[in-house]
Amino acid sequence: ETGVTQTPRHLVMGMTNKKSLKCEQHLGHNAMYWYKQSAKKPLELMFVYNFKEQTENNSVPSRFSPECPNSSHLFLHLHTLQPEDSALYLCASSQWSSSKGRTDTQYFGPGTRLTVL
Amino acid sequence: AQTVTQSQPEMSVQEAETVTLSCTYDTSENNYYLFWYKQPPSRQMILVIRQEAYKQQNATENRFSVNFQKAAKSFSLKISDSQLGDTAMYFCALGSARQLTFGSGTQLTVLP
Numbered sequence: 390e391t392g393v394t395q396t397p398r399h400l401v402m403g404m405t406n407k408k409s410l411k412c413e414q415h416l417g418h419n420a421m422y423w424y425k426q427s428a429k430k431p432l433e434l435m436f437v438y439n440f441k442e443q444t445e446n447n448s449v450p451s452r453f454s455p456e457c458p459n460s461s462h463l464f465l466h467l468h469t470l471q472p473e474d475s476a477l478y479l480c481a482s483s484q485w486s487s488s489k490g491r492t493d494t495q496y497f498g499p500g501t502r503l504t505v506l
Numbered sequence: 507a508q509t510v511t512q513s514q515p516e517m518s519v520q521e522a523e524t525v526t527l528s529c530t531y532d533t534s535e536n537n538y539y540l541f542w543y544k545q546p547p548s549r550q551m552i553l554v555i556r557q558e559a560y561k562q563q564n565a566t567e568n569r570f571s572v573n574f575q576k577a578a579k580s581f582s583l584k585i586s587d588s589q590l591g592d593t594a595m596y597f598c599a600l601g602s603a604r605q606l607t608f609g610s611g612t613q614l615t616v617l618p
Contacts, residue, residue: 422605431609432597437605445605491603492601493539494539494553494601497550497552
């Protein structure tokens, strides 16, 4: 148990569906992240939120829409996905230090296994 | 741009033996963190060990230790007294100002 929870753990959706992934952290951190992990590929950073502000968007297609209503919750809204979007989606959180000018260790949730039919 | 390279896609080790996983990286920053994460079959990403670049002393966590060579930009992980539960994918990661850059991973199998 890392203090980061993700729901649902498994999701199967059609290409025309709309669904959302949820992440919640109980660590008091101020930064949250979405990663995509596909088979045979390194982890891909998708989005970064610092103090609820999106600071990174690594050229992610618009069919993925993040939302960070507060520093403890992070959502990933999905719509009109493609089969190649099937992957494990990992959420992480960390503490960003303005004095150090960097983020410390990231703690990961268990992931959501997404299958797009 | 930052890069992290793990040149060993797969490794195996006998139970109770010692194994070393390699990692090299490249960054233009002077102040950064290095991490080893493990991802067992459950897919939960778990922190194994953390090293701050400005610290010369190598980090140690129980059976896990690192050999950090800053000039060579090398960060290897040594696992002593390997246990069956150590079977997992191991990722080396470089932490800079705002994000982590991960290597491609090394699948370690501990054999009984």
